[in-house]
Amino acid sequence: MISVADARAALLDLVAPLTVETVPLAEAAGRVLAEPVSARRDQPPFAASAMDGYAVNADEVERHAMFKVIGEAAAGHGFQGRVGAGQAVRIFTGAPVPEGASFVVIQEDVDRKGDLITITDAPGDNANIRDRGRDFRAGQTIDAPRLLRPADIALLAAMNIAEVPVRRRPVVALMSTGDELVMPGEIPGPDQIIVSNTFGLKAMFEEHGAHVRVLPIARDTEASLQTAFGLAREADLIVTIGGASVGDHDLVAGVAESLGFERAFYKVAMRPGKPLMAGRFGEGSMVGLPGNPVSAMVCGRVFVVSMIEAMLGLPTKTKPLAQAPLAAPLPANGPRQHYMRAIWRGADVQAFDSQDSSLLSVLAQAEALIVRPPNDPAREAGSLVEYLPL
Amino acid sequence: MISVADARAALLDLVAPLTVETVPLAEAAGRVLAEPVSARRDQPPFAASAMDGYAVNADEVERHAMFKVIGEAAAGHGFQGRVGAGQAVRIFTGAPVPEGASFVVIQEDVDRKGDLITITDAPGDNANIRDRGRDFRAGQTIDAPRLLRPADIALLAAMNIAEVPVRRRPVVALMSTGDELVMPGEIPGPDQIIVSNTFGLKAMFEEHGAHVRVLPIARDTEASLQTAFGLAREADLIVTIGGASVGDHDLVAGVAESLGFERAFYKVAMRPGKPLMAGRFGEGSMVGLPGNPVSAMVCGRVFVVSMIEAMLGLPTKTKPLAQAPLAAPLPANGPRQHYMRAIWRGADVQAFDSQDSSLLSVLAQAEALIVRPPNDPAREAGSLVEYLPL
Structure with missing residues (x-):
């Protein structure tokens, strides 16, 4: 028997990161960034007001100081002139701070009459200005690999990265095997049960970034298995469920071998679990999971999800639990x-x-x-x- | 100022669980079960062997006992006769235990010569049989509401539930507002920035089960806002970003009111955050988030995700953090x-x-x-x- 860690290492040896593809930003959430990307600009791209108020020269800011309002700076529409001594520009959150100004007095601290404002409250030390490049500078990178979450997507957008290099999703073909199985919605014979692993594992693998193709149930005949394997071509990983032990009715390994599968068995010291069948299969790989529902789901979580993560280019080093x-x-x-x-x-x-x-x-x-x-x-x-x- | 809890309660008052739709089991993962569903059969549907071995009468099991093998029971193909005294049936995991048998001796504990087997090791107390209905009985229910995870999908399959009643996904229309915004991939003017909230919030809300429609950026004009709101018809929830404070350039509330929005403001005692705008809007509702990127994402997480969960019929009672x-x-x-x-x-x-x-x-x-x-x-x-x- 080998340990779970050794079995996992053996399975990870069968897979490698997949190719890179480019997707629009709106489809990048949940994908794995494949290459570092760099900000195309500073953020903010200019010194920007953090509040609604009046932009003035910081040296002139004190209680009771008066200013003449000479223009307006709104988000998207900066003030084109220069703020001179005794002058102020009406400014809104997100607007560029005009030349000559170095302080935004918030509107709550100001009394305005016509074009004149008077500072009514001590404005404190905070200039209410976000310096250019305070969030990030052009050229600043997001490192790969990285599973992209909502805040990453917002950051990529702010960096003006409209298309994102991500790993292709691994194609996992799922094949349940056994004469006893029927699909949900069918009427089972007296000795039959409903296939459940296929559906549970499909949901699990998709949650972790795979594209899952469900193959027809393979019956316990060589012909049926050959048909099902024939439909699995081009999969990065074939996962068979059931029929993988050494029992008399377990044909899966033999048929797979006749099609080029290089079989290895690992007797893993785990519960629930059974001998795992695994190996290379053409350009991809194959894993045989036990047919027992809970064993299949637990082995799927412990082993197959790690293989999917490795194909997505995510780090495979075991993290502490x-x-x-x-x-x-x-x-x-x-x-x-x-x-x-x-x-x-x-x-x-x-x-x-x-x-x-x-x-x-x-x-x-x-x-x-x-x-x-x-x-x-x-x-x-x-x-x-x-x-x-x- | 009201507390975050009171603001959340006010927002939840605006929404209610959506209608129920039926989806195929393969598409039910991540959806919210809307009505209890009942198992259509017992699982296992018959007493089933848990191991590969020989089915015999338990009373006859002891070391050195001999049996004549009279047939075979495989998964999907039970043995049709009865197991009498001194008789055994070769049996495989998942096969129905034949009439007259009450114990499965595992094959490792048996020596077979032709049609005769001898028990070579003390078989212990475990009969290696899964009783009929041990996992669940016909009529046993899965209660609603329930966010369906991979193991639930496997269980629904085993219960032979091919179609699943789930809550319709809420349609959330996302509208960023402001003359300063351009879409990722565009070339911003000198006073402009890239819209980021729309993309980050889309990813966040979709992760929590919403169907998100991204509206065109609304400019700071009534005409542009009217156009954008016109595209948001039939949304269950409109989320505007920016332009919702009381600044001079904040037109959003006024335009929305002219289209039937019943505005309320909540000054919420939270950081980051600002006054939230919210209210009913036609058949749906609307929430105005601050334009500040981090504020928008945090308010989205704290408030809008709760509204999405409520529309999905999930419990809205605050769980302890x-x-x-x-x-x-x-x-x-x-x-x-x-x-x-x-x-x-x-x-x-x-x-x-x-x-x-x-x-x-x-x-x-x-x-x-x-x-x-x-x-x-x-x-x-x-x-x-x-x-x-x-």
Whole structure:
């Protein structure tokens, strides 16, 4: 048996960052920036007023000082002249501060009569001016790789970057296998069940940036598997579900090998989980997940999501997991790393009593997976444990 | 000034859950379940083998016991006969357990010669059978409202729910206003800047389930604003950005009122933030956000996301915020609730030195907003503070 970390490393060896494509800014959220991009201008591009008020020379600012208003500067329409001694320009938030002015007296501190203003309150030390380039300078970069979030998108816009170089989304082909499976909406025979992994994994992988193609269910015949694999051409990653163990009815590996799959098995010291099948397949790669619903979802989260992130060019170095106190004690763990379905009790995390890997109803309630290392001793309530959020 | 909580309540009064629509299961991830749905069958639908092995009568299970193999049960293809005394059926994971059998001896514990098997190891107490309905029973419900995550999608599939009743996505029309704005990719004039809020807020609102329509930038003229509002018909929520204060150049409210907007202003005790404009507008509602980039994004997160969640039928009761220790001390807060841009230092949270509300570069680096109540006293490093994740 190999550790989860070693299995993950072996799977990551199968994939590499994909090519770069350019998308419009409005479609860049949730994508991964592939190359550093540089601001095309300073922000603000000029000294800008931070308030509505009057622009004057800072040296003249004091209580009871009077100024003649000689013009107006609005956002988008600066004042073209120069502010001289005893002069003021009416100014609005975001407007360029005119030449000669170095202070904006806020309108609440001013009494205006016709073209004359008088400062009525001590204006304090804040000039209410945002210096040119205070937010960023032309040429300042956003480093790659970076998963682009809403605030990044706003920043890219302000930098005047209308098109963004991002990694192509990995195409993941999902194939559930087994004579016992029918699609949702169909009427199952007496010995059949509804395929669930395909739909759960599709949602999970798409949430992490993949483009998922759902293949037809492959039956337990070579012909059916060949048909399904034939539809998976051009996928960056083929994920099969079920049929990957060494049981008599598990044909998947054999058929895949006849089509060029270079099979490796990894017996991973984890629960839930089973031997993982993995290898290169043509230009892409393939992973065989266990058919057990909870095992498939947990292995999808622990292994396949990491492969998707690697194809997106995101760092693959394992980050330390978050920690939380246990709401209830746990018995000692066995020799396999255990991903326990758990929920929050306030800021504490509590494992469900039933950790049976067939229970989708428990997985759907789970908010986190408590990650217990092999041979972790029994834990008291309040003891800190690591978890993966769900 | 009213509190953030009171402002939020006033905004939530403007919206209500939208209508229900039915989507295919494959498109239901990330949507909000609108009505309870019930499982159409038991899962498993029959007592199913949890392992590959041999199905026998539990009373006959002991080390050295011998059985005659009379048939096979595979997933999707049950054994049709009955297992009698001294008989066994070869069985695979997921197959129905045949009549007369009540125990599955795993294949590793059996020695097989032709049609005869001998139990070679003490099989233990676990029958390796998943009882019918162990995961869920027909009629068992998933309650609404519920934001559907990948594991929910898998569970809905297993329940044979091919179409899912969800709330319609709210249509949010986003209108940036101001003569100083140009779109990314355009060449700004000397007094102009690139519109950034529209793009950042679009990404944020879509992440929370809205369908966002970006309107043309409205100029500081009545005609331009009327054109933009004309394009916002049928939106559930119009969000204007900028032009909403009481400055001389702020025409937005007046034009909106001429088109049926019922304006209310809320002076909210928060930083960053400004007076919020809000009210009903035709069949929908409208919120005016400040034009300052960071203020717009923070008010979008604190107020508009809550309105979107309410339209999606999600609970609007304020949840307690998460808490984390401070990595560095903070001075006393003023009279307004402060949303401080912050990053993680391990498990501790640290506010940026510069909290100026014009700095998108700081917001883009931020991983959390530390939420400080009005008049919060100075805090030591290590002191627990509340935060909103970003």
